[in-house]
Amino acid sequence: MGIIALAGTASGAMAQEPVQMDYWYQSSGPEGLAIHEAAARAYTDAHPGVSITVTPYSFDDLQRILPVTLDGGTGPDVASISWGAQAADLFAAAGHLVDLTDHGAVSGWLDRYPADLLAFANQALPGRIFGVPPEQATVGVYYNSAIFDDLGIEVPSTFEEFEAALATIKAAGITPIATGGGDAWPLAHVWEQLIHTNVPFEHLTALEVDMDPDARYDTPEMIEATAKLLEWFELGYFNDGMLGTSYLDANSLFITGRAAMNIGGTWAQPEFATQPEFEARFFPMPRMDADLPWHAGGKAPSDLLVVTSYAEDQEAALAFLDHMLSEENARRLWDAGKFVTYRFDDVPPATNALQADIYDAMQRTGPGYYMGVNCVEVNRGNWAALQGMIAGDTTPEETMAVTQGIYESECPKYRSEG
Amino acid sequence: MTTPPSGRRDAAVLRLDRGIALLFLVPALVAYSGFVVWPTIQLVIYSGQEWNGVLPPEPAGLDNFVRLTTDTVFHRALTHNVLWMTAALVVPVGIGLLLALLVTRAPIHGRSFFRLVLFLPQVLNPVAVAILWGWMYDPASGAINRLLGSVGLGGLAHPWLGDPATTLPALFVAWSWLHYGFVMIILIAAIEGIDEQYFDMARIDGAGRVAQLRVVVLPFIRGPLGVVALITAIASFQVFDLVYLLTGGGPARSSIVLPLHMLDHAFTFRNVGYASAIAVVMTAGVLLLSVVFLRGRGPSDAR
Numbered sequence: 001m002g003i004i005a006l007a008g009t010a011s012g013a014m015a016q017e018p019v020q021m022d023y024w025y026q027s028s029g030p031e032g033l034a035i036h037e038a039a040a041r042a043y044t045d046a047h048p049g050v051s052i053t054v055t056p057y058s059f060d061d062l063q064r065i066l067p068v069t070l071d072g073g074t075g076p077d078v079a080s081i082s083w084g085a086q087a088a089d090l091f092a093a094a095g096h097l098v099d100l101t102d103h104g105a106v107s108g109w110l111d112r113y114p115a116d117l118l119a120f121a122n123q124a125l126p127g128r129i130f131g132v133p134p135e136q137a138t139v140g141v142y143y144n145s146a147i148f149d150d151l152g153i154e155v156p157s158t159f160e161e162f163e164a165a166l167a168t169i170k171a172a173g174i175t176p177i178a179t180g181g182g183d184a185w186p187l188a189h190v191w192e193q194l195i196h197t198n199v200p201f202e203h204l205t206a207l208e209v210d211m212d213p214d215a216r217y218d219t220p221e222m223i224e225a226t227a228k229l230l231e232w233f234e235l236g237y238f239n240d241g242m243l244g245t246s247y248l249d250a251n252s253l254f255i256t257g258r259a260a261m262n263i264g265g266t267w268a269q270p271e272f273a274t275q276p277e278f279e280a281r282f283f284p285m286p287r288m289d290a291d292l293p294w295h296a297g298g299k300a301p302s303d304l305l306v307v308t309s310y311a312e313d314q315e316a317a318l319a320f321l322d323h324m325l326s327e328e329n330a331r332r333l334w335d336a337g338k339f340v341t342y343r344f345d346d347v348p349p350a351t352n353a354l355q356a357d358i359y360d361a362m363q364r365t366g367p368g369y370y371m372g373v374n375c376v377e378v379n380r381g382n383w384a385a386l387q388g389m390i391a392g393d394t395t396p397e398e399t400m401a402v403t404q405g406i407y408e409s410e411c412p413k414y415r416s417e418g
Numbered sequence: 419m420t421t422p423p424s425g426r427r428d429a430a431v432l433r434l435d436r437g438i439a440l441l442f443l444v445p446a447l448v449a450y451s452g453f454v455v456w457p458t459i460q461l462v463i464y465s466g467q468e469w470n471g472v473l474p475p476e477p478a479g480l481d482n483f484v485r486l487t488t489d490t491v492f493h494r495a496l497t498h499n500v501l502w503m504t505a506a507l508v509v510p511v512g513i514g515l516l517l518a519l520l521v522t523r524a525p526i527h528g529r530s531f532f533r534l535v536l537f538l539p540q541v542l543n544p545v546a547v548a549i550l551w552g553w554m555y556d557p558a559s560g561a562i563n564r565l566l567g568s569v570g571l572g573g574l575a576h577p578w579l580g581d582p583a584t585t586l587p588a589l590f591v592a593w594s595w596l597h598y599g600f601v602m603i604i605l606i607a608a609i610e611g612i613d614e615q616y617f618d619m620a621r622i623d624g625a626g627r628v629a630q631l632r633v634v635v636l637p638f639i640r641g642p643l644g645v646v647a648l649i650t651a652i653a654s655f656q657v658f659d660l661v662y663l664l665t666g667g668g669p670a671r672s673s674i675v676l677p678l679h680m681l682d683h684a685f686t687f688r689n690v691g692y693a694s695a696i697a698v699v700m701t702a703g704v705l706l707l708s709v710v711f712l713r714g715r716g717p718s719d720a721r
Contacts, residue, residue: 060685060686063685063686064684064685067471067472067685067688068471070472071471071472086688090470090472090473090688091472093473094472094473096472181580181669182579182580182665182666182668182669183666184666184668184669239557239558240557240558240577241557241558241576241577241580242577242580243577243580243581243582243668243669243670244555244556244557244577244578244579244580244581244585244669245556245557245558245577245580246552249556249558253558258558376686376687376688377687380682380686380687383668384668384669384670384671385670387582387668387669387670388582388669388670388671390669391581391582391669391670391672393582393670
């Protein structure tokens with residue numbers, strides 16, 4: 001009640017005194033700015049006297065700028081940042097973020113966000129909530145429906161059908177999969193789809209979350225999935241010069257119809273839904289081992305909305321956060337093709353077939369990881385190791401041995417920190 | 419009141435002059451201490467700590483420097499920078515010297531135009547240069563592969579930035595294109611500063627163009643050439659923007675360089691202490707290089 005009273009006082013104060021807030025978010029493309037600005041504008045329109053500066057940062061830029069800014073006792077009022085041991089968890093432990101647990105209960109949005117997702121995204125201090133992910137993401141296979149129709153390919157439901165589709169597309173003289181191997185992480189996303197469908201999920205959890213000293217990257221299943229990636233490369237299933245192709249250029253190959261598929265994340269959905277002249281569709285990567293429960297690598301909460309401890313007007317910042325987590329904003333995100341974590345009483349109709357495909361894929365697959373997010377040395381070391389394998393420097397066994405070596409030498413420090 | 423002897427008076431005036439001179443130096447010294455000396459001291463302090471940049475640092479002694487001896491990525495980055503420097507002292511310096519000679523001594527019309535055009539890459543923003551060369555090297559639609567195809571050499575088309583064997587040389591070509599203009603412009607000024615009578619004397623003695631280069635130009639531009647070589651060598655260890663923008667040090671770390679490795683540790687791995695140790699070693703290396711170059715120039719050049 002006290003907080004409600006305070007919020008009421010703050011609203012009253014806001015009507016009288018101008019409030020200027022900074023909102024930083026992690027940008028994955030130009031289309032995001034319009035969505036974030038629309039959300040901020042909706043808030044300022046309803047709250048005269050409040051102005052919000054929305055600033056997009058690339059992942060790398062925010063990684064650099066935010067710690068320095070927060071460490072200096074300043075920073076944005078509200079931000080949308082990565083979860084995990086290298087970002088939100090670290091800032092929460094250092095006291096840079098406002099504890100939202102009690103505020104969420106009073107404001108009413110806490111019940112609207114799945115508890116398991118909140119726990120997944122707030123691992124620093126169990127039971128406490130420092131950030132809320134308004135969206136979730138997954139990674140899967142975007143495909144060019146026109147090429148599939150022309151070649152008589154049905155959406156594959158098994159791994160064998162998927163590989164048969166790759167062979168058919170290749171035989172037709174079309175690049176089956178566009179991947180930006182030059183940026184490394186898109187290649188890792190392909191690999192993550194393979195390991196999530198060939199390795200028991202408990203094993204991946206032991207590596208990624210528990211950092212179990214007995215868990216290993218060089219198991220037969222991991223090596224088999226890694227070897228499949230190399231096999232596809234050797235069969236010419238990826239774009240020519242894949243290791244010299246950026247993420248954006250690979251997207252361009254798909255959008256312009258020069259590649260039939262693109263294994264990527266849901267953040268590309270707005271671009272793929274609107275830019276190609278064909279209809280882009282989506283399906284989850286079929287399982288290499290059909291006996292395993294279906295998990296999709298990277299099916300996880302997206303960035304967390306947080307309020308920093310250095311917000312000049314903390315009540316105003318919390319009020320803006322409430323707006324960003326409201327049903328109104330969840331509908332705005334949904335209408336923009338995003339995949340919200342907000343639990344609607346009635347799920348709104350999909351805006352297009354691609355959004356419907358992805359939403360369906362999310363219902364059919366369990367959560368998955370971006371391997372190494374909690375031990376970034378493994379993450380980056382594995383990216384380089386996969387590139388090395390594609391370049392012909394190492395075998396799949398050696399590649400996984402390299403990653404295992406990094407896991408053993410670098411990850412214990414994160415494990416001990418809890 | 420007695421007047422001090424002239425020697426004592428001169429000494430007093432000298433002391434006063436020195437005092438005033440020091441007073442004038444104070445603002446510069448304060449700024450230099452604040453922006454150069456203190457950050458350098460901080461860098462050394464950080465290099466002896468384990469710090470993730472957020473939580474309080476912990477003392478680490480010499481651990482970070484010991485780690486450098488076993489860090490294979492650091493060794494690879496160092497090797498790349500040394501190779502880069504070695505090539506840089508030949509390629510952009512050689513091209514810059516050649517072009518400087520052409521636009522100053524060759525009997526050609528429109529020298530000013532050629533100077534402007536040849537210097538143009540130097541004034542471009544490195545980000546623009548990275549975008550430009552990124553397009554040129556694009557494996558699917560890049561100008562280089564298209565050009566090769568159009569002249570019947572399509573078999574030589576290559577993913578220049580995607581093959582670990584060609585990534586570093588491809589980046590070096592782009593950097594050399596950016597850097598030779600600096601060398602050229604300094605050497606043009608040096609060559610134009612040579613009195614024409616020395617060339618006349620050489621010609622009277624029967625010296626051809628190559629002999630004039632050897633007996634007139636090179637001795638006279640030795641000093642500027644040394645400065646250009648030193649700056650080029652230092653720039654080779656600072657190369658970052660093009661590599662970061664075009665390859666990010668990949669694929670498979672085939673183009674990793676020291677500043678990028680430092681950046682990875684400072685902001686991606688959050689090992690600020692280790693990143694500082696890399697920076698300390700880099701700074702020491704560049705300082706050593708500068709001392710060797712400056713001593714190598716000898717007293718006549720120092721004048």
